[in-house]
Amino acid sequence: MLDRILFVAAALLCTPAAFATTFDDEIAPLLKQYCMDCHGPQEAQGKLRVDELTADFSRRDNAAAWIEVRNMIHLGEMPPADEPQLPAAAIEQVSVWIAAQLRAAEHAQRSTGGRVLMRRLNRREYTHSVADLLSMKFPVGESPLDVLPPEGTAEGFDKVSSALLLDPSLMTNYYRVARRIADRAIVDGPPEYPTETMRLEFEDIADSRAIRYLVRRLGMTPVPGGLELIEGNTRSFGLLNYPGQRGNNVAPTNGFYRFTLRAGGVPGADGQPPRLRVTQSHPDDAMEAIMEVDITAPIDQPQDYSVVVPRDTLGGELSVKLLNATGLHMSQRPGENFIRRNSELGKTGDFAEVLRINGRKVAEGWSGDRSTPDPDKLDVSTYPRAFLDYLEVEGPLYDQWPPQSHTKVLFRGDDATEDLEYARAIYARLLPLAWRRPIAPEETDPILQVVATELEQGESFHEAIRVGLATTLTSPKFLYIVEANHATAARTSPPRPLNDYELASRLSYFLWSSMPDAELFELARRNRLNDAATLSAQVDRMLADPKAERFVDGFARQWLRTDTFLSFTPAEYLYREYDEALSDAVVREPLEFFRTILQEQLSVRNFIDSDFVVINKRLARHYGIDGVNGDAFRRVPLPADSPRGGLLAMAGVHQAGSDGRRTKPIARAMYVREVLFNDPPDPPPPNVGEIEPNIRGQNLTVRERLIQHQQIDACAICHRSLDPYGLALENFNVIGAWRELQDGENFRGGDRPAIDPSGRLPNGAEFQSFVEFRAHLLEQDDRFRRALAEKLLIYALGRPIEPSDDATLSRATDTMARGDDTFHTLIKSLVTSKVFATK
Template sequence: MIRTTPLAAVLAWLCLVAAAWAEAPLAIDPAVQTFLRSYCVKCHGPEKQEADFRVDSMLKMSATPADAEYWRLVLDNLNLGEMPPEKQKQPTADEREAVIAWIEAELRRASDVLQGSAGEVVLRRLNRLEYGYTTEDLFGVRGDYTDGFPADGVAEGFDNNGAALVLSSAQLSRYLEASDFILQRAIMTGPRPTTEKVQFSLREIQSLENEKQARAELRKKQSGEKPTATERKRQEEAKRQGNFGSPYFPLHGDDALIVVRYTKPSTRDFFRVREPGWYRFQATAYAVRNQGEPVRLQITHGRGVPTEVPTVIDVVQLTDSTPQTVEYRVYLQPNYRVQMEMLDGINWLPGSRIAESDGPAIAIGAIEMEGPLLEQWPPAGHRNLLGVRDANALKDDEMPAILADLAPRLFRRPVAESVVQEFVDFYQAARAESLSPLDAFRFTAKAMLASPHFLYHVEPHTSAEGAIDEYALANRLSYFLWRSLPDAPLVELAAAGQLSQPDVLRKQVDRMLEDPKSERFLKDFVGQWLKISNLGEMQPDANLYPEYDADLERAMVEETESFVREMLLHDLPLRNLIDSDWAMLNDRLAQHYGIPGVEGNRFRRVALDKSATVRGGLLAQASILNITSNGTTTSPVVRGVWVLERLLGSPASPPPPDVPAIEPDIRGATTIQEQLEKHRSIEQCAACHRKIDPYGMALENFDVIGGWRDNYRALKPTANPNRPQRIEGQAVISADSLPQQGDFADFREFRALLLQREDLLERNVARQLAKFALGRSLGFADEGPLASLVATVDASDGGLKTMIRELVASELFRRP
């Protein structure tokens, strides 16, 4: 790692620490005192206080957590070199090295002094995602029962921060409703469902459609209904065209074709989903008349109603007439169906012209559905609640044992007999109200699911050192990497008192990251840290960016998730986040980026020719470039704030009140540079814009959807107000200057300068992981362990996996 400390940051920091002289003298080296007098007092002393700041009125670094935190935040801002002005007197390199050593020693001393002053247990409840995954893993139940929960609050970028997770009466009401749904689904009261296996074809689907149409016509004829003259004319015209108002799939040998996008064959008429659970879907497909161009088959599941957006299972790319068989294991709710849709080709044609079409099509052969797939009976959810007992034959004398077994599972730790007895008493009170044994048990389990022991992360201290206990550690680790409750190996290690051993923790991290459930961590952490979970909220203007569609949007998100997944899997150095000689691409995204030689819809690692492309790292990924745009234009301010906050961990101050936002004129009348200069001319804006703007200007060659541009896209009005003409606008200028680092002419030069601040990147990634893992904000007292963590990772040249291992094994992870 290249570690740099800009001279300006050193000067500004020393200006701050000089305040300690007046209130509580420190053992400051005389040479450092001379340094302060020479380079700080002139602008921040008794006679002059630039930015309303003077060095002789500050408290010492370790006086209180608030003071120390303020110092750290000031250092974060100044570390990028925005002050002092470059025209001011500058110290020599030797002077600089001497004061750097003193600053680092003071930071360590302050952290030691404040140790223990921050570390209150943050009482935080399960957020919506954690609740859903916890109940799914406990009871095997999936559904939309968390959709009605009030939105979780967000603090410091994450929705699992305890400071933002309040519990309202509305929230508790939703929990009770969700419990009813979960228990109704999880407790088996009927016989084991029969697993069915059905085979059919698109040809048979078409035959069934023909039969439906014939029956409908026969019913009309038998009823004696006589159509009006207008309706008769319409029917005759429809028959002449072959358009009978129903799906039409022309035959193709033994198979049948999907020719237009609106005809979407499904499993509805051949396989009825009656029980919620896992099902297997298989289909064989191939391309027809595609002229060498790939055609895409999208496979979804849902209820098939117009008001519902179906869930995408996969998008399969078909390139030739070789049959391709695909198979998926999907969780379906009752009355759901699996549906197929051709994404390319013509959107709509009347029936007769469908048969005559010579455009690209997809041939569908054999289709197979099987389910529900049951590994055991009763299933795991029932067993976690009642064991293998018959729910219809529960006995009162069994209930103490049932609840004693259930309570530790729900509450994620050993439960005192007195607590179990409270729920036994609750059950008995329900029985006294004439509830059946099953209904009384459901009522009791519902109360347990609404208990703070279930809804909250309980993390008691276990020793004078203040570390959380073994079960809390298992809970924290599991909700960090799986977003759900601990499994049996974690609980067993906690019970044996072995989980807190650093080597044991590191091994558990490796085991858990290899589990498919770690995908939950990846998506949730990456989505919130980098804000790509917001992608799609601001849809690009269709007139300016007609190439943008749902498939490209999905690819954008998957690229970033795949990129971080690859870094995690191979423990690649964190500098790859700034620049890399590889990317994770599929053909759609590669085409969007102008990178040749990538075929197929599957994402894979692609080596980049860095002389031919600017791609590589996060800043050149379409997802990042899209979420920092507004759908029509790009904003250097928004993008600059993202780089500082999400990548470097040095957030800018919020804008002062009554200062208007920049609104670029996409007609090309005003350049963004001119508008930013106007803001820099406003005194209260200048300091922040000098810090923010260069980091956004460097990305101006990337448009709203992440494509490269040399000129802005603009719209020219036409006679049709709904169809403006897209034209080439002004040339893009991305040159600027980073304070104390130098000028850059383009994005490549900017990225090279950014790599010199790899220390800021590593520290920020560590902070983001720690905030997410601990579910709380970090204080100054956490800075020492955090610095040790970063140093350990840096010394090993490790990456994201090493950082997660060392975080979990660190003192910081075991603190309240």
């Protein structure tokens, strides 16, 4: 198997002449021996003649014919059953050769010759660039991310130029977005909706006869000045509105709002404080979470708990819920004494009191055969309790008025003379920032012509500047990262060093997904960015900046494929412990782990194995780790006997490698090879199908079904190099919980087979357990470093890896291995390389 890996690697680096030699010496003789009788000059069945096939895969008809040959061999349809059959080794040799040729041809087609071509900003970069250029924050529904369609991907990222096409319909979308940005950036007069403070006093709920049933049970009791909560949730019921608005909407316009909950509490017997969640009904989400807090203030000394969040006009009723509730409320049949009393009250029309008494009866533990309350139900001293004073909403919030975007564009203030001279000054300041380079005076002329036309048609000066701003934000000089080459066509012009402004943009879009900031522009102006020490210092500064969170969202999210973790929802009847909190946590875990590795400058080898995890309380419970409280993610040392640690022990990885009912070792194996080693397997032949689920009367494990699948020689070729990586992870079930016995599908009850995670890796290393498997992967840390460096370089440059990058990548991985193995070291090595600084 090692020979096969070396063969593929060599094939990828071979010249066409070397391909032809391999074909003539090894492949053509096999075809002549086994295929020529049916597909030669005398008889061309299916109109296929193998004697006319060549090693030139750049010809589409020739490549298509080779694909057909590979597929027919894999499906066992060639040679026919009554003819001599290709040996398994020959099938593997032909299949590997064809796959390598196809990849080489595809790579050649995508290749830029090591050049970074002009590429469009993706929608994340566009959004961040506008926000940084104009000092804007986008509320819900106003961000370009909410309007622009998702990009395609290439090489695993949405930053590669070949996937970032711009057609007329997308250009129309960009202009619409730019107009909305301009309308929000430049304003006229005071805000349409001034900031207001709306308050819900919780005693108002208790005093409202129409909704008195909310406080009908022991778990929700009116007390002086508010409401005491032991279970359940409150509702706003139209008692919280923006002035002049009807219904339950506190957001008259899309914007940012401050939610403040004043509350105090008493911890439960376990010492845990009451935890409250504020939610708001929303058409897209039945109840959308706004804030979640542990109430640590004493019950008799309530404090304010606040959060500022974006809200839209679709939000409705607000609710406060106690999460660690007692479960006091029970649905039991009313006792006769309550029925009699309720009947009397019903005759007088006092239905609210009927509901209150009925709920009280349930909470106190009355039942059909009891005439007295259950004393255990009346003792609430061991339960966490919360006192709710008020819920306050303030908004829409404005950092200032006019907004900073307005004063940044219209920099002379309200007393300026609003004419074309002022407009020229506006764009002379704005365009060098927007286009990320110095501009010649005449470059402002096209924008000024647009402004002049608007003024001639009677539009206000503010409106004319808005139109000019929208034009600026849809200009190719803003939409594209342009590294001009005036000599010849980009693909044929000789390489050249980037100038400092181009280098500033390449660096900022790599680490911040946005335009350079003032410091980078100043260094570019002083021609300081071509200095390696300066670049290294900027890497440290930029990774310490809050905008480095965009690197986590951009690179880590796509590299680790967290968007795929929730593709399948675990079957509820099999995995009852799975809940929304766990669903959210499994997606966040690898990103929080990445952030910790980055910020604390820890070794990247921790992605293979680590002695810590980065988890919250919900994941800690899932992983059987004690002593973790709260929803905040934090670094937690692992107990000695824990199988956790590293990427492959994270629950989200295993949920992604499942279908909701059973694990899928092949999907997990592909994740290991592609994410950790950047080594995707060859694509399977058509109609190969998946490993079938168990049918009635069978109870085979996934391993047993895979072994059956491998009995077919054509299938065994791929599975021998894939199955060990997936089966090694079988101790993790569909939701990533550790298991020693098979579960899922129809494996329930006491008679369940034990998990067998053993296997043999393609390099010959054998293992009996997941821990041993992980240790063998750690021995391949050079392979991991190289893969990570390749991924980072693709993300940084927006192009595929080329053979000319080999020296840069080798130097980067050697530097890591000899140093501290951190992202900082790797990034600095790439950023200070000739490849990064060359057009």
